[in-house]
Amino acid sequence: MAMLLEMRGISKRFGGTQALDNVHFAVDRGEVVGLLGENGAGKSTLIKILAGVHTRDQGDILMDGRPVAIHNPQDAQRLGVAVIYQELNLTPNQTVAENVFLHRPQRMSKLLGKLGFVDRARRARETQALFEQLGIVGLDPRRKVGELSVAFQQLTEIAKALAFDARLIVMDEPTSALPDEEVEHLFAIIRRLKARGLGVVFVSHRLNEVRAICDRVVVLRDGQNAGGLPIAEASDARLIAMMVGRPIENLYPKRPAQPGAVVLEVEGLTRRGVIEDITFHIRAGEVVGLAGLVGSGRTEVARAIFGADRVDSGTIRLNGRPVHIRSPQDARRLGIGYVPEDRKVQGLVLGMTVRDNTTLTVLRQLARGGQFISWPEVERTAQRYVDELQVRPPRTDLLVGSLSGGNQQKVVLAKWLAANLNVLLLDEPTRGIDVGAKAEIHALIDELAHRGMAILLISSELPEMLAMSDRILVMSEGRLAGQLSRAEATQERVLALASGKR
Ligand SMILES: Nc1ncnc2c1ncn2[C@@H]1O[C@H](COP(=O)(O)OP(=O)(O)OP(=O)(O)O)[C@@H](O)[C@H]1O
Ligand SMILES: [Mg+2]
Secondary structure (H helix, E strand, O other), X not given: OOXXXXXXXXXXEEOOEEEEEEEEEEEOOOOEEEEEOOOOOOXXXXXXXXXXXXXXXXXEEEEOOEEOOOOOHHHHHHOOEEEEOOOOOOOOOOXXXXXXXXXXXXXXXXXXXXXXXXXXXXXXXXXHHHHXXXXXXXXXXXXXXXXXXXXXXXHHHHHHHHOOOOOEEEEEOOOOOOOHXXXXXXXXXXXXXXXXXXXXXXXXXXHHHHHHHXXXXXEEEOOEEEEEEEHHHOOHHHHHHHHHOOOOOOOOOOOOOOOXXXXXXXXXXXXXXXXXXXXXXXXXXXXXXXXXXXXXXXXXXXXXXXXXXXXXXXXXXXXXXXXXXXXXXXXXXXXXEEEXXXXXXXXXXXXXXXXXXXXXXXXXHHHHOOOOOOHHHHHHHHHHHHHHOOOOOOOXXXXXXXXXXXXXXXXXXXXXXXXXXXXXXXXXXXXXXXXXXXXXXHHHHHHHXXXXXXXXXXOXXXXXXXXXXXXXXXXXXXXXXXXXXXXXXXXXXXXXXXXXXX
């Protein structure tokens, strides 16, 4: 029997970028295929062509061996292709239930009451039923999506894609926003879909996940097929070599810290109902990890320090002096930087160039200091970070919105690295970043610490947290549940503290 999906000789060009060059890709029923490649390799572009978001320049798409026409997202949906995009695609002001049924008019009509308007209670019940079918727990269909953690937003996105009877589910980095326990959850969902005979495409930069869930992988490099393997034959080394074209020696290049004076002191920080009595400090040159389960308050601690959320009580001292941080502007002025977990909303201006995004913060600093701004210097600064972080394409004049997801993340980092900071708060800094660039970012974090910066690191990837942190603070239900030194910290100990066991 013919394959469920076959894409043949797909090419796509964006201006000067050949995003895809004669790419072949196929998925069968009941098969989970991993689509791998470095940031900018063309994974999302291939998926968007399948989804009808982009039109291909060349190539054919076949389903069940027959050519199909996919010119827009409706075509794809009609053919049973459901796509979960890398960038979340939800309407923040609507509820979970409204989002799940957003594009399902046929279902909506069933939900219309006699009076002709939507029966909210019933829709919530249907959403709840869908969640139960998928094994999603703890997500209230009546909550507004904008109030949810990124993990729950991601689950909503998945439920939304599954709300119609898809035959092929494509997930573009579905786990990049999910903590470990939710990843397991998602995998259980994928296994269920697979058992029902659906085809699944899974994009991820995390090789252990690819190993856990995929039957086969296809690797793209610079828009071309770089090879494919059954998962049993795919060692990490082999996959990395295929993706990057060279081996990577050291994923976590951490040097032992030589902590200096205390830079940041947080005492009794409280935002009622969210974080409670948070007290800790970070020394110059230290990387302090902030671990915890989803909803434990890690991001909220970072936001509170950065002045993004109001706090009810608590004091913050910087280099020994009490400071009042009432807004992100205050924080920036004091040399505190924050790389947020949701770059699209908080981190970047997508309609501006890489250069402007990178140097925005520096320019503000210069302008405030009344200094003369040298444009060649601005350009050099931007270019230096583009090179250091291997942003691709390595140009500063492109709009950030046209970059691949991982490359956008690198620009968020560059923006803060270019500023001269005392304290850097990093919330999921390597989310969506490929293995090669990840190693670069780790090296950069290490370098910044060695230059004397105090760094707070939040990461859902425990191996990263354990490898990069000098100390780990563990949160549980809005409180600090404990602290582990680098030597004491193991995955088991962190998890035990995080889940409230001692
Ligand atoms: N709308 C667009 N306009 C211009 N260039 C684009 C556009 N979308 C993608 N590109 C370019 O096409 C190339 C492939 O990007 P794509 O998003 O497919 O990469 P990716 O493999 O998904 O990477 P990542 O792992 O970072 O998500 C990149 O060079 C990117 O900058
Ligand atoms: Mg992508």
